Amino acid sequence: MKTKLLILAAAGLMLAACQTMTPEERRAADGNTCASYGFRRGTDAFATCLQRIELDRRAESRAFRYDNDVMIWGWSRPVVVTRPVIVQGN
Secondary structure, X not given: OHHHHHHHHHHHHHHHHOOOOOHHHHHXXXXXXXXXXXXXXXXXXXXXXXHXXXXXXXXXXXXHHHHHHHHHHOOXXXXXXXXXXXXXXX
């Protein structure tokens, strides 16, 4: 019985470690990052800082997906497959 309880507790701890940030938590962390750079909340510079952080995050995501596609499929560029269709006139 103790073994089952221990396994259940370990599984719960592993699942708790896999949680990701909510959009609100991410926004707060990004805001704290921009504030630590010296930008004041509510200014255009602060908004630009937040935007750049988000753009960097998206670029990293695209690069990660591209790198994984190359590793999985072995393709470094798009592959186009064509099949010629011969049309004969009457």
